Amino acid sequence: MDELGHKDRAEPExxxxxxxxxxxxxxxxxxxxxxxxxxxxxxxxVSPEAxxxxxxxxxxxxxxPNPAARTLRSQKTYMVLVVLPDLANTFFSKxxxxxxxxxxxxxxxxxxxxxxxxxxxxxxxxxxxxxxRVDGAILLNGxxxxxxxxxxxxxxxxTIPLVALCEAIPGADIPQxxxxxxxxxxxxxxxxxxxxxxxxxxxxxxxNNILERERFLGFKDGLEAAGLAFDPALVIPGDYTxxxxxxxxxxxxxxxxxxxxxxxxxxxxAIGLMRTLFSAGLxxxxxxxxxxxxxxxxxxxxxxxxxxxxxxxxxxxxxxxSALINLLQGRSSPKRIRLETELVIRDSVTSL
Amino acid sequence: MDELGHKDRAEPExxxxxxxxxxxxxxxxxxxxxxxxxxxxxxxxVSPEAxxxxxxxxxxxxxxPNPAARTLRSQKTYMVLVVLPDLANTFFSKxxxxxxxxxxxxxxxxxxxxxxxxxxxxxxxxxxxxxxRVDGAILLNGxxxxxxxxxxxxxxxxTIPLVALCEAIPGADIPQxxxxxxxxxxxxxxxxxxxxxxxxxxxxxxxNNILERERFLGFKDGLEAAGLAFDPALVIPGDYTxxxxxxxxxxxxxxxxxxxxxxxxxxxxAIGLMRTLFSAGLxxxxxxxxxxxxxxxxxxxxxxxxxxxxxxxxxxxxxxxSALINLLQGRSSPKRIRLETELVIRDSVTSL
DNA sequence: CAGCCCTATGTAATCGATTACATGAAACTT
DNA sequence: AAGTTTCATGTAATCGATTACATAGGGCTG
Numbered sequence: 001m002d003e004l005g006h007k008d009r010a011e012p013e014x015x016x017x018x019x020x021x022x023x024x025x026x027x028x029x030x031x032x033x034x035x036x037x038x039x040x041x042x043x044x045x046v047s048p049e050a051x052x053x054x055x056x057x058x059x060x061x062x063x064x065p066n067p068a069a070r071t072l073r074s075q076k077t078y079m080v081l082v083v084l085p086d087l088a089n090t091f092f093s094k095x096x097x098x099x100x101x102x103x104x105x106x107x108x109x110x111x112x113x114x115x116x117x118x119x120x121x122x123x124x125x126x127x128x129x130x131x132x133r134v135d136g137a138i139l140l141n142g143x144x145x146x147x148x149x150x151x152x153x154x155x156x157x158x159t160i161p162l163v164a165l166c167e168a169i170p171g172a173d174i175p176q177x178x179x180x181x182x183x184x185x186x187x188x189x190x191x192x193x194x195x196x197x198x199x200x201x202x203x204x205x206x207x208n209n210i211l212e213r214e215r216f217l218g219f220k221d222g223l224e225a226a227g228l229a230f231d232p233a234l235v236i237p238g239d240y241t242x243x244x245x246x247x248x249x250x251x252x253x254x255x256x257x258x259x260x261x262x263x264x265x266x267x268x269x270a271i272g273l274m275r276t277l278f279s280a281g282l283x284x285x286x287x288x289x290x291x292x293x294x295x296x297x298x299x300x301x302x303x304x305x306x307x308x309x310x311x312x313x314x315x316x317x318x319x320x321x322s323a324l325i326n327l328l329q330g331r332s333s334p335k336r337i338r339l340e341t342e343l344v345i346r347d348s349v350t351s352l
Numbered sequence: 353m354d355e356l357g358h359k360d361r362a363e364p365e366x367x368x369x370x371x372x373x374x375x376x377x378x379x380x381x382x383x384x385x386x387x388x389x390x391x392x393x394x395x396x397x398v399s400p401e402a403x404x405x406x407x408x409x410x411x412x413x414x415x416x417p418n419p420a421a422r423t424l425r426s427q428k429t430y431m432v433l434v435v436l437p438d439l440a441n442t443f444f445s446k447x448x449x450x451x452x453x454x455x456x457x458x459x460x461x462x463x464x465x466x467x468x469x470x471x472x473x474x475x476x477x478x479x480x481x482x483x484x485r486v487d488g489a490i491l492l493n494g495x496x497x498x499x500x501x502x503x504x505x506x507x508x509x510x511t512i513p514l515v516a517l518c519e520a521i522p523g524a525d526i527p528q529x530x531x532x533x534x535x536x537x538x539x540x541x542x543x544x545x546x547x548x549x550x551x552x553x554x555x556x557x558x559x560n561n562i563l564e565r566e567r568f569l570g571f572k573d574g575l576e577a578a579g580l581a582f583d584p585a586l587v588i589p590g591d592y593t594x595x596x597x598x599x600x601x602x603x604x605x606x607x608x609x610x611x612x613x614x615x616x617x618x619x620x621x622a623i624g625l626m627r628t629l630f631s632a633g634l635x636x637x638x639x640x641x642x643x644x645x646x647x648x649x650x651x652x653x654x655x656x657x658x659x660x661x662x663x664x665x666x667x668x669x670x671x672x673x674s675a676l677i678n679l680l681q682g683r684s685s686p687k688r689i690r691l692e693t694e695l696v697i698r699d700s701v702t703s704l
Numbered sequence: 705c706a707g708c709c710c711t712a713t714g715t716a717a718t719c720g721a722t723t724a725c726a727t728g729a730a731a732c733t734t
Numbered sequence: 735a736a737g738t739t740t741c742a743t744g745t746a747a748t749c750g751a752t753t754a755c756a757t758a759g760g761g762c763t764g
Contacts, residue, residue, distance in 0.1 A: 070720080114453075724748095725744105
């Protein structure tokens with residue numbers, strides 16, 4: 001019999017390495033399994049002597065509780081699902097890091113789901129969530145599972161705590177962590193206007209996106225505050241990607257009456273757009289000013305350095321994770337958390 | 353009693369929503385739980401009639417197997433851990449996407465661990481892995497858990513399948529998925545040399561990094577192939593980040609005898625470096641040529657567009673995930689998979 | 705038609721923890 | 735001193751699946 005005394009296990013032919021079980025620890029510490037469990041979960045409810053023996057036995061055996069068994073009994077997974085529209089998007093990476101940090105400190109792991117615009121994947125992760133593989137979820141995709149298809153089929157009824165990050169989910173009674181997109185867009189627009197720009201183009205996000213709607217409202221707010229008229233011809237459709245910026249640039253280059261400034265609702269689009277302008281022989285900001293949104297790492301080192309709206313991405317991730325942890329641990333969380341943005345003035349916008 | 357007949361459950365005051373269990377399905381389909389389980393796992397071992405009744409009952413109840421229970425019994429989690437040195441690094445995002453895609457198709461979920469240079473985190477995830485929370489792991493960090501500290505303490509003995517991605521792990525007997533860093537670096541160096549550059553600076557990665565060592569050897573290979581002497585003074589330390597590129601640029605600007613070309617071992621450094629050169633009034637490529645490595649999204653839209661080495665990032669992720677899945681499903685996997693890189697010539701390098 | 709094998713199914717053990725409940729001893733109350 | 739409370743601990747039920755083993759019936763072989 002080995003040191004741990006796996007006496008009631010198959011012995012000779014079973015060469016798989018068996019994990020240490022709570023029973024092995026209990027035997028070594030000469031207590032019951034209940035005491036071992038309590039020594040870990042509620043140390044104050046165990047006598048100091050027993051606790052010491054248990055801890056020693058744990059150290060000696062290298063015992064790690066089996067998470068599946070623990071989850072099965074306690075219904076807690078200590079896992080959180082993060083739902084993203086697109087993992088490859090630069091904007092999310094720092095947010096993810098903020099989330100991961102905070103979850104880790106609280107003892108939670110992070111499972112990532114990249115929806116990738118696929119309804120199958122969405123259904124899969126809805127089932128995943130419903131099956132109790134995670135204790136809670138952070139949604140960065142702007143809608144609830146199965147939200148669009150109602151009536152037909154069984155819309156996934158998720159009963160675990162949820163938090164919406166960045167893209168608010170209208171109508172959902174869950175904490176929303178975001179920035180004030182409307183105010184930020186208005187501020188940028190006014191910044192451009194106060195630099196003397198009268199004809200300001202706007203490169204949008206996907207129009208069904210709540211961020212886009214807010215930023216678009218903010219753009220109009222800003223125009224109005226500056227006493228400028230809104231011109232629908234100056235709205236160029238985009239989707240936040242570099243490629244959309246490139247296309248918007250082509251659109252712009254082809255125009256006869258060009259705006260003097262372009263407000264792109266993502267830095268990625270701004271950088272793609274500038275690329276196209278350069279290729280066409282236009283200079284930024286001399287011939288045309290360009291502003292972005294997000295303040296990703298590359299904004300500061302773009303040529304010219306990009307004037308943009310700074311989003312506290314890491315803090316957003318941390319705030320969302322904290323809010324969720326509060327919920328998971330039975331505490332409450334404010335329904336709406338808004339973090340401050342900042343107008344970052346660099347070199348891509350000039351005064352007329 | 354409700355439709356599912358939870359007769360042996362607490363009824364009135366328990367308002368928690370109970371998940372449908374296999375027993376509920378069994379009762380509805382008028383079979384045993386074993387048959388339900390078999391109908392899902394090995395349909396060919398169940399009669400068509402019973403199978404149909406089971407599937408109908410599952411559809412009616414919306415049954416989803418409880419993963420914790422399944423894992424506890426079968427010792428399979430259908431989860432894979434991805435270990436990264438830094439989640440915020442742009443380079444990883446597309447790789448992650450490739451991994452996620454492939455895992456998803458095979459029915460596996462992805463848990464992400466951002467080590468962030470923290471030994472505590474590393475220890476945590478080693479325990480995590482040892483506890484059987486995942487079936488396998490993909491390592492992007494270039495070393496095994498607990499590899500550095502041996503002898504002292506109990507080095508985590510991981511018994512699950514592992515795969516190394518990008519950073520090969522010397523001495524580890526696990527599949528390694530990578531590119532030929534040495535050949536790629538040599539190729540770029542020769543490209544610069546063949547454009548007439550004789551004084552080529554090299555901005556390195558962290559020197560303890562295996563990628564760096566390979567690329568550095570490749571750089572020297574390339575010099576030698578071109579008949580150029582290696583000059584240690586032209587090696588500038590870096591760590592693959594934008595900031596390192598900025599610093600390298602400052603170093604370069606301050607020099608009296610400047611090289612005519614700079615080979616940066618990451619695009620991020622190349623972009624940061626160009627930024628600094630511009631700020632100092634130097635032009636790329638007229639005054640100095642700059643080459644990168646990786647071909648991240650921003651390389652193509654940088655100003656000037658960056659000449660670089662293209663890494664098939666998504667494919668790397670997919671290959672690593674496939675290799676791991678093979679291992680998890682009892683098949684074998686080649687010990688070394690090398691994907692092809694490509695020299696991408698854009699505008700940041702000029703001929704002298 | 706006896707004997708054998710194969711198929712479909714059920715019964716119940718099992719995975720490894722948590723935790724409700726029981727128990728006995730010690731401490732406190734009146 | 736009897737009764738009550740508290741504390742430390744143990745016993746065993748439980749979480750919800752998978753799966754080893756048992757069994758019954760049907761088809762096949764000789």
